[in-house]
Amino acid sequence: MSPAGRCPCLSGETFGACCAPFHRGDSAAPTAERLMRSRFSAFAVGDAEYLLRTWHPSTAPGELELDPARRWTRLDILGTVRGSMLDTEGIVEFRAWFRSPDGAGDQHESSRFVREGGRWYYLDAL
Numbered sequence: 001m002s003p004a005g006r007c008p009c010l011s012g013e014t015f016g017a018c019c020a021p022f023h024r025g026d027s028a029a030p031t032a033e034r035l036m037r038s039r040f041s042a043f044a045v046g047d048a049e050y051l052l053r054t055w056h057p058s059t060a061p062g063e064l065e066l067d068p069a070r071r072w073t074r075l076d077i078l079g080t081v082r083g084s085m086l087d088t089e090g091i092v093e094f095r096a097w098f099r100s101p102d103g104a105g106d107q108h109e110s111s112r113f114v115r116e117g118g119r120w121y122y123l124d125a126l
Contacts, residue, residue, distance in 0.1 A: 001045045008044035009037035009075050015045075023050045028120070032083025032090030032113035035120040037075065040096055044072040056114060056121040070100045078108075088115045091126065 001008070003016025011018050019041035021027045022034075029035035035054060042050040048064045055061075074097040083090020093110040110126040 007037075008041040008072065011037060015041070023047055025053075028118065029054075030085050030120075032087075032115075032120055033077060033080050033092050035113060035122065036077070036092040036094060036111060039122060040072065040075045040094075043096075054120070054122055056116075056123045059124050067100070070098050072096060072098045083113060083120075089113070090115075090120075 001015050001020075003014060003020055005015050007013050007015045007018035007020075009019055019038040022029050022038040023042060023045075029038050039051060039054060042048075042054075043066065046066055046068065048066050051066075052060060052064055076095045076097075078093040078095060080093070081091040083092060090113045091110055092113065093108075095106050095108045097106045098104065112123040112126060113120050114123050115121070
């Protein structure tokens with residue numbers, strides 16, 4: 001994905017100014033919502049390595065293979081509970097839309113995040 005293109009997380013910023021610095025490891029997402037957005041962008045651009053790096057070690061799979069036929073197209077953040085720069089836990093409720101050869105669909109989830117050592121991690125889905 002071009003750094004000048006619109007970020008897949010639909011923040012309104014370019015990918016280069018929004019999620020790409022997190023994917024490259026230049027900086028860490030400051031809030032649970034920003035981590036959620038960057039993880040959605042990772043699904044959209046096929047960055048499984050970033051997804052594994054931001055998954056809490058206690059719940060992360062040993063490997064992750066993304067389906068290249070599934071195209072993630074839209075992210076709606078429906079709500080957040082905590083997850084600020086001062087918190088150690090947060091919940092982000094979202095709906096993510098996709099297209100695949102079998103048709104279009106969506107995933108609705110409330111995800112739990114934890115912050116350890118100054119970094120946010122995806123823990124699991126409620």
